[in-house]
Amino acid sequence: xxxxxxxxxxxxxxxxxxxxxxxxxxxxxxxxxxxxxxxxxxxxxxxxxxxxxxxxxxxxxxxxxxxxxxxxxxxxxxxxxxxxxxxxxxxxxxxxxxxxxxxxxxxxxxxxxxxxxxxxxxxxxxxxxxxxxxxxxxxxxxxxxxxxxxxxxxxxxxxxxxxxx
Amino acid sequence: xxxxxxxxxxxxxxxxxxxxxxxxxxxxxxxxxxxxxxxxxxxxxxxxxxxxxxxxxxxxxxxxxxxxxxxxxxxxxxxxxxxxxxxxxxxxxxxxxxxxxxxxxxxxxxxxxxxxxxxxxxxxxxxxxxxxxxxxxxxxxxxxxxxxxxxxxxxxxxxxxxxxxxxxxxxxxxxxxxxxxxxxxxxxxxxxxxxxxxxxxxxxxxxxxxxxxxxxxxxxxxxxxxxxxxxxxxxxxxxxxxxxxxxxxxxxxxxxxxxxxxxxxxxxxxxxxxxxxxxxxxxxxxxxxx
Numbered sequence: 449x450x451x452x453x454x455x456x457x458x459x460x461x462x463x464x465x466x467x468x469x470x471x472x473x474x475x476x477x478x479x480x481x482x483x484x485x486x487x488x489x490x491x492x493x494x495x496x497x498x499x500x501x502x503x504x505x506x507x508x509x510x511x512x513x514x515x516x517x518x519x520x521x522x523x524x525x526x527x528x529x530x531x532x533x534x535x536x537x538x539x540x541x542x543x544x545x546x547x548x549x550x551x552x553x554x555x556x557x558x559x560x561x562x563x564x565x566x567x568x569x570x571x572x573x574x575x576x577x578x579x580x581x582x583x584x585x586x587x588x589x590x591x592x593x594x595x596x597x598x599x600x601x602x603x604x605x606x607x608x609x610x611x612x613x
Numbered sequence: 614x615x616x617x618x619x620x621x622x623x624x625x626x627x628x629x630x631x632x633x634x635x636x637x638x639x640x641x642x643x644x645x646x647x648x649x650x651x652x653x654x655x656x657x658x659x660x661x662x663x664x665x666x667x668x669x670x671x672x673x674x675x676x677x678x679x680x681x682x683x684x685x686x687x688x689x690x691x692x693x694x695x696x697x698x699x700x701x702x703x704x705x706x707x708x709x710x711x712x713x714x715x716x717x718x719x720x721x722x723x724x725x726x727x728x729x730x731x732x733x734x735x736x737x738x739x740x741x742x743x744x745x746x747x748x749x750x751x752x753x754x755x756x757x758x759x760x761x762x763x764x765x766x767x768x769x770x771x772x773x774x775x776x777x778x779x780x781x782x783x784x785x786x787x788x789x790x791x792x793x794x795x796x797x798x799x800x801x802x803x804x805x806x807x808x809x810x811x812x813x814x815x816x817x818x819x820x821x822x823x824x825x826x827x828x829x830x831x832x833x834x835x836x837x838x839x840x841x842x843x844x845x846x847x848x849x850x851x852x853x854x855x856x857x858x859x860x861x862x863x864x865x866x867x868x869x870x871x872x873x874x875x876x877x878x879x880x881x882x883x884x885x886x887x888x889x890x891x892x893x894x895x896x897x898x899x900x901x902x903x
Contacts, residue, residue: 449621449623451621458618459620459621461621477618478618478620478621478664479616479617479618479619481616481651500614500655501614501652501655501656502648502652502719502720503806505717505719508719511722514693514722515718515719515722516719516722516723517648517719519614520647520648520651520652520720520723521647521723522621522644522647522664522666524621524623524666525644525647525666525668568718568719586718586805587718589717589718589804589805589806590716590717590718590719590720590805590806
């Protein structure tokens with residue numbers, strides 16, 4: 449990896465990664481977190497920041513297909529990886545089944561947990577197209593909804609799974 | 614939340630990584646999954662001058678069965694890779710189950726077994742079952758490597774035998790064994806994303822109804838994960854029944870020294886140790902697989 453030091457001696461690094469299918473080659477500082485790269489540099493503010501300690505899951509993104517907390521991943525560690533954020537879930541202006549299902553089931557209240565919920569659920573349905581309710585609950589256990597709308601969220605994921613069949 | 618800056622290195626080989634650690638000095642740290650160290654850095658508990666990322670050391674990610682050595686788990690295997698690994702499920706299902714009880718899905722996709730050990734918090738979920746199964750770790754340094762039983766690895770709260778300025782934990786090995794059943798039971802305040810209030814691992818070797826060998830390890834009730842030797846001694850050579858397991862549970866209480874904290878009082882933890890030791894033993898004895 450290429451490191452560049454400026455006049456003050458601050459090091460920056462050139463990385464390349466794919467976000468929602470687009471290739472980026474940002475120059476970042478060592479302490480840039482993936483969530484800050486996405487929000488501040490790439491302007492993808494759909495990924496939310498909550499606890500910033502890996503408890504709440506609002507910053508969930510898919511890294512090489514797996515849900516991770518973007519607040520606990522250095523942008524440097526994402527070098528060479530494929531990231532999907534909530535902005536990459538809808539295709540050609542059309543909502544994903546999961547997104548449609550969240551709307552239809554009133555699974556969104558304040559909406560802050562929703563991007564993370566959708567991405568955790570998306571990873572689950574990709575791996576396991578017909579999950580049971582306990583499997584859905586386990587998959588979104590790392591995503592906290594403080595409006596406590598879990599009943600409808602679980603319903604929405606199960607509904608989207610049905611449609612997929 | 615502010616993350617202090619640091620120099621970052623991503624070496625391509627283990628030798629290069631160890632060389633970097635020695636060259637960078639005592640304030641450099643190894644970065645594996647980052648789920649613990651980045652939290653510590655954000656919380657101001659740690660401010661390393663440099664991080665040496667192990668992300669390119671793919672050989673440390675492997676999980677494999679070796680007929681002589683047993684189950685060899687690379688230090689960079691994530692918790693989800695361990696719980697989903699066919700060879701882990703086949704040989705030591707209890708380890709896969711323990712890995713699944715840890716944190717939440719997002720953390721399990723990043724956090725590694727090596728990091729879980731080196732972080733060395735008393736409530737960590739993997740050490741009790743690894744100790745019950747007699748696992749050991751390999752620590753590689755510039756002048757060769759040494760192995761250490763996981764049981765001897767922890768030296769205090771957040772302290773372990775690894776010398777961070779010159780060593781890297783490279784693998785965790787569970788040797789082939791006679792064990793007939795094992796399990797790890799965790800009591801947390803929630804089902805997911807909660808640290809253990811008490812964790813109990815048990816591994817037993819049964820001959821019919823007679824306990825030939827038993828190893829019990831308690832988590833979150835002492836400054837390190839700790840064996841309940843007195844409880845083990847009560848069991849060995851005896852035909853098992855519920856009273857015997859209760860007796861072992863009471864003996865296990867004498868082997869721990871829990872603190873009171875936000876998750877539970879010391880008294881509550883002692884009672885949980887009794888009950889979970891009894892349950893873990895019953896589960897290991899009756900479930901019929903390791």
